[in-house]
Amino acid sequence: MLNWTAANTLFLQYYDAAQLPIISIASAVLIPLSGLVYIKLNRWLPFSRQFLIFASLFVVMPVVFRFLLAGDGVRWPSLAFAVWYYLDVAFAALLIDSFVNRMFNLRQAKRVFGPISTGSDMAGVPAGLLVGVMVGYSGVENLLLVAAGVSAIVLGLFYYATHAYKARVESGDVQGTDGDGDGGAAVSIKALLRNPLVLCILGIEAFSEFNLEFVNNAFYSQTEQYLSNPEAMAAFLGTFFAIASVVSSVVQMLASSRLMRIFGIGGCLVLGPSLLVLMLLAFVASTWIGLAPAFVFSCMAGAKFVQYTIMINVNDVAQFTLVRSLPPIVQDRVLALSGTVLSPVLGGLSGLSLLGLIHWFGAQAADIAAVTTGILVIIIIIARRAAQAYSTNLKQMLSERAISGVELPLNDAGTAQMLVNMLSDPDPLTAMCGLDLLDRQPREEFKPALAAALRHAEAGVRARAATAFQQQAGPADLDALQQALQQESDPVVVAALLPSLARAAGSDCVILMQGYLAQADARVAQGALVGLARHGGAEGLDNAGRNLEQLMSSADTAKRAFVAETLGKIGASSLDGLIVPLLKDEDLEVRRKAIEAARFLRNPLLGAPVVENLGQPELRPTVVETLIEGSEVLLPPVDELYEQSRNKLELRAMILHIYGRVKTAEGIRLLEKRLMETEQELQQEAIMALARSNYRPGDAGRRMIDGLINRYSACATWLLRCLMEIEPLADQTLLQRALLRELHKKQDVLFTLLGFLHPADVMRHIRFACLYSKSEDKVAAAIELLESMLQRGCHAPLLPIFEGASLDRRVTALEKTYPGRAAGVVQRLREVLAGECGSGNRWVAAATLDFLRTRAELAQQIEIPGNEQMSTARAWMHPPAEGAGGRMSVIQRVTALKRTAIFADVPEEVLSEFAPEAIERSFSAGADIIREGEIGSTLSVVVAGKVRIHSWQLTLAELGEGGVFGELSALSPEPRSANVNAVEETRILELSAAAVERMIATRGEAAEGIIRVLCQRIQTSITEKTYHETGSFRVQPPATPSARPTRMLLELEKVVWLKKVEIFHTLSDTILLHLARLATEQWLDKGDTLFEKGDMGTAMYVIVEGEIAVHDDGKLIATLRPGEILGELALLTSEVRSSSISAKTPARLLKITQSVVQELMWDHYHMTRGMIRILVTRLRTMMTIQKMDDSSDSLPDAGEPGQQGKTT
Incomplete structure (x- = not known):
């Protein structure tokens, strides 16, 4: 304020207002040159040094100009100081914005921007009021020395701020970019200008410069005309801007954030320009009409007042928010480009424009105001486009969903010829792909190509071709098939040829196949049975049935599994009488084979016995796949089973999950009906399943979704209230994490429900960022986008449920819409145990009992409900009975598994379902736990003792309590890469690969968590440069x-x-x-x-x-x-x-x-498993390279053990 007042007063003292554009022209040359220096410093100096260098200049330069102004009759320093003032403003703004960008995320920066600007305005209040007093004693020139003293205080604050920034970088709260050499050069100007949002930001900045210069010129011109005395002019300007600063502070503190919530970023971008247009039109009209000079001057002062208070406070916050939505590497580049290049250059152009208007066209203040009105209209147009680009930039719009499959048309000659070429391709993968495609649409014209494929070099291709040939085999092919059979030595191919041979044999099928039924190789016998049943008529089917029935009565499980597999290959629905007993077989592998076969028999009577196997955890993935593939005939009994299984919560949830994957209109209808479930876990599963089915509600459905949103918002508010009241006692406990997990589930459901009413793909992106991203900036951007989507609707009040503010602030904001009663810790715990708001699952109950176990004074005041759920929770609190497999309770096992890196992102609630299957093992000192080279299929956690991981003489790691080894083997079994021995008496907890497999197959959040951890470990390896460089x-x-x-x-x-x-x-x-x-x-x-x-x-x-x-x-x-x-x-x-x-x-x-x-x-569960296998392979490769590097580093000193732990 002091510099500004002195600069303008001194300039008007020695020059007139018509020469003001000279300042803009000079600034347009000097500021970009200084900007280039700033960019160079960016490359050579850390940000903290840059900060201090420029802050020091803010102290020194006013003193220099004061002494230059001491000379008699010298007026050029007043012009030079006015130019320096613009340099001062440009770099101060750039440094402060850059500092805020480094210290705060998008949401925080919006809130911080207000106090920063308000602080500036508040500082201007006393300075403005004192100017009128001080200038009478010291003169205008000595204001520079006062300004230098104030800048010295600012320098001290800057020094403190840079140390605070360093502390945040060192603590890892923010990512430092100092000294990395990018200097903003990582993003080219050309790349920046391809971004529509950047173009809009720069466009607004450009026309705002013209607006600022033109309004300033008109304002100072009117001030010079109305107040000719320098002292009166200085006093007026000081008083005017003191009052404006007070109003500006009020707008910043009380109105700007509310205006952003009410009007959104687009509304705020046009609010200031629209009000300024009205004031300028009033000024222009009053001038042209010839009203009193005092009124005309008041209109112009009012326009400047609106510009200073509204446009600076509201528009600048909105523009700053636009910049913060860009990637971090782009933000500094845009700020430097706009602040040190675009702004001064356009300031110069605006100055030239003003000179032209004034000196060539004789423009007066009213004419300049009229031109400014047109500029403001352009700003409003660009602002509307900027708001759209801002939303697009945040959304990262995704494509539509619902991939249900389509048939491949083979009608055109080009496609058909390509398919023929594929069948003869020497590459087995290409040939197999062609056979798979042809199998769905067999056509006579492809028969010669199929016959040629029977002679392919790869046995797998020959077998697949023989299976495909079966559908087109005829009597004319009998000799060729018999010849191929005689030449074939691979039993798999022989088995595949026999059904084709049976079809070609016609009436001789039964006699021909009988000779192969007694083959020692079961695969060949199976092929004969398939051929006999499919192509031997009633006699053949009867013979095959008797053979299979005889095998089915065997005590040998392998024979019964053989029967189940054969029935699936026959695919005759009339054989349901044979497969039903196998679906209830005591051996799980036999049942698995029978379930897989049921999908090919396509018999509605098999639906019920298949669905009953959902109660067996090991068989669930197979049952789910079978029901989905055979949904047309197998699903009708499922809804009936759902109604009959009132007390089987887990089974009913699995049925809803299946409907979500089937994605049929009937499935969607049944799921919509389940939205009214009283059991909240089932209701949540129905909601998630509908989302996977690409559900879009009608009018009645929207009303139902609105009601569910309000219900779940109230539940989330209750959970936040619980966390707030219990937190002082339950910080970092299982109970706190269990309640946070429940809150996470409610947030997940709310995102899904909102996705039914808003663009689902956008809401899915917001959900992923809010719930799973570890990037603070990304979460802030997601919340910002969510706020913009909800701000005009009835669901805007639920926004605090997702924000990261303190619990008390969130609860206070939410209780205005979702009120609740205050209660003590005891009452809250009673409500948790009673299952309030759907919080009463087994894990929450167990976590609550664990919390009460060490707090007797609270436990005495609470009566524990006596239901089945609570009985399970109590059992999880204690070790299993003697001889039941260990000394650890389920809660202890969950805690141990959660400590492993691979399960770090898997919810404890999910782990509690599989922890009872973990096996405790004990080893004496020196005992082998794992031997290098043996196939590994377990994850192990050290519960007590210590183990040594070594390969040959090299010690890779020593792990104590809580240490983990073999986690990758649980995901993708492979030979162990190292030995593991017990250093002392040791106990470990083992979880099998089969349990992990079921966890991935049946719990989507477990698969998501494991994939996230694997990706993060690979990305960390890349970031830390532990990968193997293969060149430049x-x-x-x-x-x-x-x-x-x-x-x-x-x-x-x-x-x-x-x-x-x-x-x-x-x-x-x-x-x-x-x-x-x-x-x-x-x-x-x-x-x-x-x-x-x-x-x-x-x-x-x-x-x-x-x-x-x-x-x-x-x-x-x-x-x-x-x-x-x-x-x-x-x-x-x-x-x-x-x-x-x-x-x-x-x-x-x-x-x-x-x-x-x-x-x-x-x-498709198999795709998830394939993705996990790829990630595990990549991680193993990186670890092997790192291990080799560590080994080579250790070789010179064989006596020194390695320090780097490795996963075996």
């Missing part, structure tokens, strides 16, 4: 672009490439074709960059042609080739890319979006 890489585009492909890939070609990718090869061909239609082709020239490190990841890619380089900071990490995938890490975690991807050669890619992959992983 620089992006070097060719002098001339390479020729683009002349045609796009056919749908069939896309299917073939997708089939070759490990995670997709288990999907049905109809699903793959649907996926192929959703996948978009992308072509890269040599040197083209697909994405940069730090970009947001919302898609993965399949390489079809060419070579792709994975690189970071000029180092080549890997070279990827056709058939491999890239970009899956960022896609799975919704985090930024961990490395850059560029084309080493011209390349063709298939792009698959995030929503498509997530839906496929939900619907």
Whole structure:
């Protein structure tokens, strides 16, 4: 304020208002040059040093100018100081904004911006009021010395602030960018200008400069005319801006945040310009009409007042929020570009424009105000576009869902010929893909190609071709098939040929197949039985049935499993009498085979016995897959079973889960009916299943969804109230984590319900960021987007449920809409145990009992309910009975498993379902626990004692209590990579791979948690440079672009490439074709960059042609080739890319979006497992390389044990 008052008064003392544009022109030259210096300093100096250098200049320069002004008759220093003032303002704003960006996330910055601006205004109040007094004693020139003293105080505050910033960087709260050498150069100007939001921000900034200069000129021109005395002018300006600063502070503190909530960012961007337009129109009209000078001057002063209080306070907050929605690496670049280049250059242009208007066209203040009105209209138009770009920037819009599968058309000649070529392709994968496609649509014209495939070099292809040939075999093929059978030595191929031979034999089928039934090889006998049953008529089916019935009565489980598998291959619905007993067999493997077979018999009578197996945890994945694939005939009994299973909560939840995966209209109708379930866990499962079915409610459904949103919001508020009241006693306890898990579930349900009323893909992205992202900035951006979506609707009050503010603030805000009664800790615990708001599951009950176990004074006041759920919770509190398998309670086992890295993101509630299966084992000192090379399939946690992990003479790690080894083997069994011995008497807890497999198959949140941890460990390895560098890489585009492909890939070609990718090869061909239609082709020239490190990841890619380089900071990490995938890490975690991807050669890619992959992983368990296997393989590769490096580092000193622990 002191510098501003002195600069303007001194300038008007020596010059007139018509020469004000000279300041803008000079600033337009000097500020960009200074900006280039700032960017250079960015590269060479840490941010804290830059801060202190510029703050020091703010102290020194006013003193220098004061002494320059001491000379008699010298007036140029007044002009120079006015230019310096603009330099001061530009760099002070840039440094403060950069500091705020580093210290706060988007939501925090919005709140901080108000106090920062208010602080500036509040400082201006006493300065403005004192100016009128001080200028009478000291003169205008000596105000500079006072300003220098104030700047010295600011320098001390800056010094303290930079130390606070350093402390945050060192603590890991923020990511420091000092000294990294990017200097903003990581993002080119060209790349910045491709972003619509950046263009809008710069456009608003550009026209705002013209607006500021034009309004200032008109205001000072009127002030000079109305107040000619310098002292009176200085006193008026000081008083005017003191009052304006008070009003500005009030607007900042009380109105700006409320205006943002009411009008949104778009409304706030246009509010200030709209009000200023009205004031300027009043000024122009009063001038042209010729009203009293006092009134005309009041109108102009009012316009300047609106600009100073509204536009600065409201619009600047909105513009700052726009910048904060950009990626961090872009924010500083945009601020530097707008503050030190665009702003001064356009300030200069505005100055030239003013000179032209004044000196060439004779424009008066009213004319300038009229032009300013037009500029403000342009700002309003750009602001509306900026609001749209802001929402788009946050949404990261995803593609539509509901991948149900489509049939592949083979009618055109090109597709048919390609399929024929595939059958003869020497590559087994290509040939198998062709056979799979043909199997769904057999046609006579492909018969010669099938016959040729019977002679393929790969036995698997021959067997698959023989199976496909069966549907077209005829009497004319009998000799050729018999010849092929005589030449074939592989029993699998022989078994596949026999049904084709049986069909070709016609009436001789029974006699021909009888000779193979007695074969010692069970596979050959099975082929004969299939041929006999399918093509031997009634006699053949009867003979096959008697043979199978005889085998079924055997005590040998292998024979009964053989019968079940054979029945599935026969696929005759009339054989249901044989398979029903097998569906109830005492051996689980036999039942598994029978369940798999039931999907091929397609008999409605099998629905009920198949569904009954849902009660067996080991069989659930198989039952689910069977019911989904055979939904048309097997699902009708499921709803009846749901009604009959009133006391089987888990079974009913699984049925709802199945309906969600089937995605039929009937399934959606049944799920919508279950939204009225009184049991909240079932209601939540129905909601989630509807979301997976791409449900869109009608009018009645919307009313029901609104009611559910209010209900779950009230439940979430109750949980927040519980956490707030219990927190002082239950901090960091199982109970607190259990209640937070329940809150997390309610938030998840609310996001899903909101997704029925708002764009589902956007809400899914917000949900993922809020609930799973570890990025503070990303969570803030998601909450910001959610607020913009809800602010005008009836659900706006629920926003605090998702915010990260303190519990008491959130509860206070929510209780206005969802009121509740105050209660003590005892009453809250009673409510928790009673299952208030759906919190009463077994794990919450067990966690509450665990909490009360050490707090006798509270336990005495609470009566424990006596229900089945509470009985289970009590049992989990204590070790199992003597001889039941260990000394650890379920709660202790859950705690031990939760400590492992691989289960760190899996909820304790989920782990409690599988913890009882964990096995406790004890070892004496020196005993072998694991031997290198043996197949590993268990995860082990050290409960007591110590173990040594070693390979040969090299000690890799020593683990004590809580240590974990073998976690990757539980996900993907492989030979152990090291030995593990007990150093002392040791107890471990083991969880089998089978239990982990079921956890992944039946609990989606477990699979999500495991995948997130694996991705994070890989990304950490990349970040810490523990990967193996394979060379250097620089992006070097060719002098001339390479020729683009002349045609796009056919749908069939896309299917073939997708089939070759490990995670997709288990999907049905109809699903793959649907996926192929959703996948978009992308072509890269040599040197083209697909994405940069730090970009947001919302898609993965399949390489079809060419070579792709994975690189970071000029180092080549890997070279990827056709058939491999890239970009899956960022896609799975919704985090930024961990490395850059560029084309080493011209390349063709298939792009698959995030929503498509997530839906496929939900619907197809095998794809989830495939993704986990890929991640485990990548992590193992990185660990092996690191292990080799550690081993080589340790070799020079064989006596020194390694310090680095490894997973075996």
